[in-house]
Amino acid sequence: MTADLLQSLTDPQREAVLHVDGPLLVLAGPGSGKTRVITHRIAHLLSQGVRPTQIAALTFTNKAADEMRSRLDRLAPGENVWIGTFHRFCARLLRQYAEYRGLQPNYTIYDTSDSLSLLKRTIRETDVQLTHATPEQVASAISWAKNHLIEADRYVGGVNATGSIVERVYPKYQAALQQANAVDFDDLLMHVTLLLKENEELRASLDERFRYILVDEYQDTNLPQYAIVRAMSIQYPNLGVTGDPDQSIYGWRGANLKNILEFESDFPAVKVVRLEQNYRSTPNILSVADALIANNKQRKKKSLFTDNPAGKAVRMIQYSTHKEEAQAIAARISAQVAQGKRRPRDYAIFYRINALSRTFEDAMRQQGVPYMIVSGVEFYHRKEIKDLLAYALLMNNPRDDVAFERIVNVPKRAIGKATLLKVRLHAATEGLSMLEAAREAGMIDGLGNRAAVALAKFVALFDRLSTKINDPVEEILGFVLSESEFKRQYEATDDVEDQTRLENIEELLSSAREYDTEHPHDGTLEHYLEEKTLVNETDDFDAEMDRVTLMTLHAAKGLEFPVVHIVALEQGLLPHERSRENPEQLEEERRLLFVGITRAEEELDLSMARYRDFRGKRNMTIPSPFLMELPRDEMEVTEEQTAFAPDFPLDESFFPEFPISGQRSLDLPRPALPSAVTNIRTAADLLGEREGDAQPRVEPNAFVQGMVVTHDEYGLGKIIALSGEGAKRTATVRFASGAGEKKFRLAYSPLRPA
Ligand code: ATP
Ligand code: MG
Numbered sequence: 001m002t003a004d005l006l007q008s009l010t011d012p013q014r015e016a017v018l019h020v021d022g023p024l025l026v027l028a029g030p031g032s033g034k035t036r037v038i039t040h041r042i043a044h045l046l047s048q049g050v051r052p053t054q055i056a057a058l059t060f061t062n063k064a065a066d067e068m069r070s071r072l073d074r075l076a077p078g079e080n081v082w083i084g085t086f087h088r089f090c091a092r093l094l095r096q097y098a099e100y101r102g103l104q105p106n107y108t109i110y111d112t113s114d115s116l117s118l119l120k121r122t123i124r125e126t127d128v129q130l131t132h133a134t135p136e137q138v139a140s141a142i143s144w145a146k147n148h149l150i151e152a153d154r155y156v157g158g159v160n161a162t163g164s165i166v167e168r169v170y171p172k173y174q175a176a177l178q179q180a181n182a183v184d185f186d187d188l189l190m191h192v193t194l195l196l197k198e199n200e201e202l203r204a205s206l207d208e209r210f211r212y213i214l215v216d217e218y219q220d221t222n223l224p225q226y227a228i229v230r231a232m233s234i235q236y237p238n239l240g241v242t243g244d245p246d247q248s249i250y251g252w253r254g255a256n257l258k259n260i261l262e263f264e265s266d267f268p269a270v271k272v273v274r275l276e277q278n279y280r281s282t283p284n285i286l287s288v289a290d291a292l293i294a295n296n297k298q299r300k301k302k303s304l305f306t307d308n309p310a311g312k313a314v315r316m317i318q319y320s321t322h323k324e325e326a327q328a329i330a331a332r333i334s335a336q337v338a339q340g341k342r343r344p345r346d347y348a349i350f351y352r353i354n355a356l357s358r359t360f361e362d363a364m365r366q367q368g369v370p371y372m373i374v375s376g377v378e379f380y381h382r383k384e385i386k387d388l389l390a391y392a393l394l395m396n397n398p399r400d401d402v403a404f405e406r407i408v409n410v411p412k413r414a415i416g417k418a419t420l421l422k423v424r425l426h427a428a429t430e431g432l433s434m435l436e437a438a439r440e441a442g443m444i445d446g447l448g449n450r451a452a453v454a455l456a457k458f459v460a461l462f463d464r465l466s467t468k469i470n471d472p473v474e475e476i477l478g479f480v481l482s483e484s485e486f487k488r489q490y491e492a493t494d495d496v497e498d499q500t501r502l503e504n505i506e507e508l509l510s511s512a513r514e515y516d517t518e519h520p521h522d523g524t525l526e527h528y529l530e531e532k533t534l535v536n537e538t539d540d541f542d543a544e545m546d547r548v549t550l551m552t553l554h555a556a557k558g559l560e561f562p563v564v565h566i567v568a569l570e571q572g573l574l575p576h577e578r579s580r581e582n583p584e585q586l587e588e589e590r591r592l593l594f595v596g597i598t599r600a601e602e603e604l605d606l607s608m609a610r611y612r613d614f615r616g617k618r619n620m621t622i623p624s625p626f627l628m629e630l631p632r633d634e635m636e637v638t639e640e641q642t643a644f645a646p647d648f649p650l651d652e653s654f655f656p657e658f659p660i661s662g663q664r665s666l667d668l669p670r671p672a673l674p675s676a677v678t679n680i681r682t683a684a685d686l687l688g689e690r691e692g693d694a695q696p697r698v699e700p701n702a703f704v705q706g707m708v709v710t711h712d713e714y715g716l717g718k719i720i721a722l723s724g725e726g727a728k729r730t731a732t733v734r735f736a737s738g739a740g741e742k743k744f745r746l747a748y749s750p751l752r753p754a
Contacts, residue, residue: 005075009033009040016240016273017041020048023233023267024240027260029304030289030598031280034242035558038214039068041240043075045212054211057083058229060220060250062535064558068216082210086225087534090188093195093206095526100199101191106526108182108393108400109533113381115139115184118402122173123165132161141166142173146186147222147254149193180433181399189224196231203231211236217558218243218263222254230266237267245300246293247595249554251588257298278304280560282311284634285604289597291631296587313636314604316627322568322612326363329565329607333548334367344370348549348561350596352574355614356567357550364548374551380532384490384501385508389532391480392473395466396526399433408438408458411489415458419451435462473528474512481505553596564600566593569608571622571706593626606630620754622706700729700746708754709733714742716754 006014013033016026017040028034042055059065065084072081082089091109098105110118119142120135130138141162145155152171157163177183183191196203213229215221218241221229233239243260251257264270278286283306293299319325329349336342349360357373364371380386387410394403409415426444427437441447441455461483468479481487487505490498515528549561553574568574574593579585597604612621703709707719709731717735724730729746744751 005040005043009036010275010277012273012275013037013040016275017044019240019271019273020045020050021238023237023263023270025260025263025267025270025272026240026242026275027244027272027302028242028275029244029278029302030247030595031278031306031560032275032304033277033279034244034275035064035068035216036071037275038216038240038242039071039075041214042072042081046076046079046081050212052080053082054209055081055214056089056210056212057081057214057216058086058089059083059216059558060085061555061557062088064216067558085534086221086228087185087188088530090192090228091530091534093192094183094188097195097202100195100202102178103183103191104181104397104399106181106397108180108397108403109188109530110177110182110184110402111380111533112185113386114402118176118180118182119169119173122176123169126169126172128165128168130165133165137162138166138169142170143186144254145170146184146190147224149190149223149227151190151194176401179399180401181397182402186224189222189228193224193227193231196228204235207232207235212238213240215239215241216243217247219245219248219257219260220250220255220557221259222250222256223259226256226259237269239267244302246296246302246591247557247598249557249588249592249595251584261300274302276303276305278306279308280601281306281598282308282602284311284314285597285600287634288314288604288630289594292590292597292626292629293594295629296590298584298587312603313634314606314630315636315638316630316632317605317607317637318623318639319607319609320611322359322609322614323363325567325607325609326359327366329360329567329605330363330367330369334369337369342562343546344548345546346562347565348551348556348559348563348599349565349567350551350553350556350599351567352553352576352592354552356573360550360567364550369548370546371548371550372545374549374555380535382501382504384504388477388480388486388505388508389529391465391484391486392476392525393529394435394462395469395476396529398435398462398466401427401434404434404438407484408434408455411485413454413458415451415454419447419455422447422451423455435459469525472512472516473523473525474509474516476525477509477512553592556599557595560599560601562601563603563605564596565605565607566596567607568612569593569606569624569627570612571624573614574624574626590626617704619704620706620708700726702753703729703731703746703751709751710754711735711749711751717742 006017009017010033013036016024016037019041026034026037038057042057045055046052057065057068059068062085065088069083072079072083094101094103094107095105098107116135116139119139123130123135123138145166152174155167155170157165157167177187196206210232213232215229220243229239229241241260241263245257245260248255248257248260264272281289286304286306290304294301317325317328319328333344333347337344351357351360361371361373380389387407390403390406393400394407397403405420408420422444423434423437423441426432426440427434430437430440432440437444438455439459441452441459444452447455464483465476465480468476471479487502490501490505511532512528515531516523519527553566566574572580575586575589579589597606606627608621608623608627610621611618613619703719703722705719705722708716709719710716711733714733714735717733719731720734720741721732722729730743731746731749731751732741732743733751734741
């Protein structure tokens with residue numbers, strides 16, 4: 001390793017990079033070079049004679065892994081170090097040792113939607129009444145159990161209704177997976193954990209093989225991930241982890257902060273390095289981040305400084321409507337790009353949930369700003385893509401019942417539900433896979449001749465396809481398309497959507513072509529399918545593309561952008577409504593915002609809208625309580641002045657969370673808002689107001705929590721609670737006038753939406 005590579009590091013960074021044997025914990029805030037330490041440390045280990053195959057570097061997203069690989073390629077070109085996500089790492093180990101877990105090496109990995117459809121089938125066949133729980137809730141309970149390493153036969157449901165359903169369904173679901181030679185995402189981790197736990201020799205040999213394990217974003221590991229790296233670091237305890245407890249955002253997936261907080265007690269001989277200099281952000285941005293995270297109770301305080309120039313003040317902007325928010329941001333980006341100040345790829349827009357992206361997409365398109373939405377999973381979730389891949393999955397693993405059921409009648413082959421039910425029954429009684437059962441169609445009780453012939457034709461098609469299994473992937477998919485007449489279903493129509501489907505199929509073929517080119521010798525259908533199943537959120541992201549990035553806050557982890565916009569900072573969105581009653585989840589939401597803020601290098605805008613159309617309704621919003629926690633004096637706080645405002649005399653006492661300052665230092669081009677006034681009408685219309693109706697009757701259900709209402713006598717107020725149904729629907733309103741809180745039966749009250 002050349003000296004100048006070490007020179008580009010601070011003293012503590014260098015200390016971590018030069019560490020060779022023994023456990024290492026790098027605990028540091030955002031932008032302090034943790035990821036940089038990992039890549040440099042790998043390069044250093046290689047320079048010390050450690051063989052590349054003895055190193056494994058684990059992360060959480062493919063994007064982070066790719067980034068690490070390209071950084072390492074610059075430091076140590078051509079070295080064959082294993083770098084990837086935990087899930088990929090486990091998928092690979094499980095292929096090698098599948099039989100230890102009762103699987104075959106060609107097992108299928110079910111994505112979330114495939115697992116859910118298998119689960120639904122299991123629920124139907126288990127004869128349980130799902131009155132108290134949805135299949136999704138059962139799925140999440142099973143996922144929770146797996147992330148806590150509770151196996152199906154050890155699951156005890158307890159007294160509540162959902163628990164006892166899960167107790168009955170989980171073992172059956174697991175058996176169905178096993179029967180189909182398949183695993184779900186959580187299984188990848190759980191199988192490998194159990195593999196290591198139950199086979200000491202194997203564990204010891206893997207411990208020896210991967211002598212140096214490095215984990216980035218260690219704060220987000222859950223119990224199985226922790227157990228895996230821990231089990232492989234006993235004889236060779238060279239486990240090096242980097243993390244920031246303040247950036248732990250996967251509690252809902254079972255991530256356990258204890259893993260990082262207790263690392264020091266797990267490995268008493270650990271070398272601990274703290275990095276305190278931030279290289280990413282301006283002091284203004286860091287101070288906002290710092291003030292926010294200081295509100296979390298469950299944390300160790302860290303100090304972080306930067307030598308970067310102060311930069312611009314962080315801006316907090318309140319827009320009138322969600323549309324205005326999106327348009328103003330798009331217009332600002334468009335103007336700055338047009339002036340040559342920045343490039344589109346310098347900007348990122350983060351939101352809490354995917355559903356919020358639509359308005360921003362529209363605004364970007366209107367302004368002609370190139371953008372990309374980062375959510376790689378979507379493409380592979382499209383029906384035509386899943387269908388086509390299901391053929392390949394079934395070829396790879398003929399026991400994959402979910403794939404079989406998905407395509408046996410796609411395109412239509414007159415194989416209906418009744419037929420499938422009989423095949424399934426036959427499979428269950430004979431202990432066969434669906435495909436094997438279909439082979440015996442002639443022997444299935446009560447199956448008509450036509451159905452038996454249709455099944456036999458399908459089996460013959462399958463056998464024909466299977467002869468190609470070792471061809472390049474593009475050829476395999478092409479062969480499936482031609483033999484199965486798959487495209488026929490979309491070609492025959494003028495439907496625009498079918499046109500899009502055909503384009504998507506072409507897109508999939510190009511991905512296969514790319515795969516074949518990248519893997520001229522070692523490519524297999526199985527590996528291609530695994531790559532496609534394990535795509536995750538940030539996979540579409542390509543920093544080289546000159547586009548504005550739109551992504552969720554979760555996907556933004558580990559990344560950095562010169563200008564960051566965090567939008568829709570409103571109660572119920574950020575923090576998410578499900579964190580309302582739960583202080584721990586509220587802290588996690590705060591960390592999520594902290595992660596978002598600390599992605600910004602030079603400029604940061606935080607915004608909200610007073611009205612937002614969401615889930616088909618227009619609601620008056622409540623500002624996110626997190627906004628109240630920020631150091632306003634150091635920030636530029638702005639309320640957009642529009643036609644909306646005069647109708648809506650808010651003052652500080654009314655919205656103590658978001659005092660409106662007199663400052664109106666807007667430097668952004670004002671979006672044209674000809675419709676602002678009509679918007680109010682539209683809002684009122686939506687809520688039931690009719691023109692000329694002096695005392696409009698408002699549907700009780702039109703009143704929602706947080707809505708601002710008006711009362712002839714008491715004036716403006718805000719609904720702070722709602723109870724009862726129908727004619728008894730009651731709202732508690734807090735009035736701004738000093739009238740205090742009052743309750744109203746909505747069916748009879750003169751309350752109106754403001
Ligand atoms: P996060 O917690 O957000 O993942 P991190 O601690 O992993 O952040 P890095 O992404 O490694 O931080 O580094 C942040 C930025 O600072 C990167 O652009 C990196 O190249 C730069 N950087 C880190 N250390 C130095 C250094 N010593 N000299 C110059 N630039 C540095
Ligand atoms: Mg990092």
